[in-house]
Amino acid sequence: MRLELVPRRDVPAAARILAPVAALVASILIGGVVIALMGRSPAAALDVYFIQPLTEGWALQEIAVKATPLLLIAIGLSFCFRANLWNIGAEGQFVMGALVGSILPLVTAGTDAGPWVLPAALLMGALGGLLYALIPALLRVAFGVSEILTSLMLVYVADLTLDYLVRGPWRDPKGFNFPQTVNFDAMLPYLAEGGRLHAGLLFGPIAVLVAWFVVQRTLFGFGVRVSGESPKAARFAGFNPDRLVVAAFCISGAMAGLAGIVEVTGQIGQLKPGISVGYGFTAITVAFLGRLHPVGMLFGALVVALTVIGGESAQIALKLPLDLTRTFQGILLMCVLAADALVSYRVRVVTTARA
Amino acid sequence: MGVTEAILLTVITAATPLLIAALGELVVEKAGVLNLGIEGMMAVGAACGFAAATLSGSSLVGVGAAVLAGLALSAVFALLVLGLATNQVASGLALTIMGLGLSGLIGAGFVGTNRDAIPPVYIPGLTDLPGVGRLLFGESPFVYVSLALALGILWFLGRSRAGLTLRSIGENHVSGHALGLPVLRVRLYAILFGGACAGLAGAYLSLVYTPFWSPGMTAGRGWIALALVVFASWKPLRVLFGAYLFGGATVLQLHLQAASIGFPSQALSAFPYVATILALVVMSVGERKATGAPGSLGAPFVPDR
């Protein structure tokens, strides 16, 4: 017995939109099996993971807060993935963005430096991520080194750099030897008094609109799409492949870097180890769940953020480990890829009965 | 035991998990499939191996469980990339993300448990030989397995008929299919073999390398194994050489760290990752375009109706 894939000729747009939804349902079912295997009640877990957060105001706000870095990174990554470039080091670019972006807030902490610090910090954050993403891009362009491994290796380097800085030169001298910096003065303002929603959340919808416009309406976006679809056609069109690689990585790195500094100046307020809880990797799932479409990724980010919040509540309420969330995200990504394939191909089970 | 011998022993210890995992991936890539899920399969192998060994009290059961876990995960990967022709990079990443999560779930109950590591081989007389006894006759059984694997794969790919079929399919799956070679079946076996090796490498980490299991104990070794395959230009003996070179570098870094020569420890910890990047660059500069990468590597295969 074997599987035979028959390409479908015309795939209705509705099927393409419904595929991720089906994938989500399938992965929830598989997740339920995993929970049952752990000897716990899948129904209770489903309730805590997916239902309760939607019924509570604080949790809804928290979802928006968690979705923002995921969305920003995913939108950046979508430029790489569309061009068939595999930047899997967004986690490192996120950390580098947070790190470089924090320089000014750290230097000016405790002074009355004025309101310019925050926008400058955001810019520097994006720049930090961009420059860090430039390393794998340039290595690929100049030497033909696969970007997959280099971008990933740089994640470890970024984490260790952060670790060194907050334990060494940047440590808060009055912090009782905890590995952390002083608290920043330059913080993104809250959108509403007493809420959790900070101004950084606005970057999400803006990024969605800009990304949609760039991909659909500009020649650059066209070039990115063509080069992923057929590199030879892109060369025939006159798009310089090296420049596209560099540009896609710059966008991707800048978005991840922006997400990093937004996370620090919007939420955490200082640098410390573990400022990222794997956002850079989780965003890969978000990007595919959203089918690399900006609006799709907005929904994708909200759904995945929901599982993150749900996972945190489940840890407290049901003593379910956080690793369950990570497992679920992997399963979800697999289901999304499978659903995509099932939309593109008709699968026939061929049993070779021999005469 | 001499200092040289002691150092060489630690080099081999550090190199062995990389070697086993990289050899498995070498076979997978020679068949034309890129599996980025090694890190995840290793992690699950380490957790399953430790859990099974602790519960059963038998190291052998642990090793078996680790290998089976690697196999099972790679079977999922095979279903995606072979059965449904999904993107190999994304599918491998998904496998790693899921595997790292699963390893945490499996290992959670065993944090803080210690058990005796699988002891090295001891052959009376031979192992006690001065200078080389421990080095040649007193290694962990895993070391001998890994060396046998390297030689076996060298023979398999270079000399055997099945190896020729596998290489051909990796080189050009369209031609292979046209000649009636069973492209998907060979790739399935290769992927399963890679999964078993990754599981075995994971077992080494939790059953030999350390006497305990801890979250994230693979520490990027799966990724380094992937890089080793590229570094070795897809040649088994070069993988062996590369793994020991890398093991040597890791040991050197540990010694420097222990000597605390005023270098930040993080810089030394970052060394393996930076070294990997540098190794990849050196390889690309040295042999541009003729790196020996299989021609169909990473491309999904959908036969013409």
Add this chain to the structure above:
Amino acid sequence: MTREEAGGSPAGDAPLVALRGIVKRFGDLTANDHVDLDVRPGEIHALLGENGAGKSTLVKILFGLLQPNEGEIIWQGRRVTLDNPEDAADLGIGMVFQHFSLFENLTVAENIAVALPRGESLRDLDKRIAEVGARYGLALDPGRPVWTLSAGERQRIEIVRALLREPRLLILDEPTSVLTPQEADTLFVTLDRLAAGGCGLLYITHRLEEVKRLCQRATVMRAGKVVAACDPRVESVSRLASLMVGSEVVEVRPAPAHAAGPVRFELRDLSLAPTEAHGIPLAGVSLAVRGGEIVGIAGVAGNGQSELFAAMSGEVEAETQEAVRIDGQPVGRMGIDRRRRRNAAFVPEERNGHAAAPRFTLSENIVLSLHATSGVARRGLVNGAMARQLAAAVIKAFDVRKGGADPMAGTLSGGNLQKFVVGREILREPGVLVVNQPTWGVDAGAAATIRQALIDLAARGAAVVVISQDLDEIFAIADRIAVIHDGRLSAAHPAREIGREQIGLLMAGSGEGHAHAA
């Protein structure tokens, strides 16, 4: 003829294989519609038909690569099922593919070994290769990696591979499409020897001269059906052609007399290292094309045609600005867009994935090559409405048949997509047009439309370069002919003054010395 000695008139023999009522459907397309065919031992049987007539589908069924929806295969009087090529090979069916099934980085011996049945010893393989080679005139060096070999040598591997299994029936799919005329003659000698030994041969082609020269019987297919079975030795070429095409063959109209203008496109001593692994370096290529003329570049596939196209188009830039000139202006260091802005246009060989992105719509594929020269992209923004207008204009002017308003390029048939990608460039009225394999694998109607459009464009004063493996095409439309061999280009000779013989010698790399200035 030799096969008379092999055992009486072939007509009296029982068929080796018979196909009865074979039907193969792909979705709503019926590629084979109740096809009957039989091949007898010792005969060379031609399977004739245009591109898309269903020949390849039929032989894939006969070789076990595809399974028919209806019909049966009878092998030596016994009904058989062929689930895969292994089944076919076990019966004694061998196949030489048009697109070689070779592995570039493996050696000749490895390429042959991998196709042998499992369990067969490889120990004295080199000796067996040498034996078969000596018997049929197929010399090969077993230790050479395939990427170092010419197309003719590669084909020998395919044939030896099939012969080592001692086939009773050998299928050859368009075997001469990659050979020089002289290499083809050598192949014919080999095939005659095989048939004389009692092997049945099924010879697939659309080249009629070969059929008359080689085959005793012919089955003609058109649009999935068998339309005729005849003895090609007694039929005229034009009769065979009209059977194949279904109507009188469309000949292109020669251009009205027009004087050649000034040189509009020029290569001067162009040398270029390859950018792809195993690519062909270009060495000292010179060529001057005048407005109003078509220069054909003949050559066996894989002799640097794609590299030459890339250098002409600017996909790969030359080392010096002087190496390429458009209308007298040096453009060697300019990329393809800047050359397009100087009124040059280009059509690469592959329709799907180079000239067009298959999963992009036709209007998006307008943007692909026209964004630098038309208004479809201004200040970095794409004007979708204008792209759709331009697409509609091309579709109308070149009678491109398609489904839906703005379908994906990949859904068009080969001929229609080719008309679209050629039409897209011609509608711009370029001063220079370089086309690589303009009608490769398209039906006769589309080929005629495209060739006519090229002739008309030249008549309006453009300089046209046609790179083609199809000598018939080159002789039909070119004013002058140059030959590319191993990255070197011969001088361009007036088409009326040079014969096929001489072109064949040039294609094989012998003959006159290579020109340095045209």
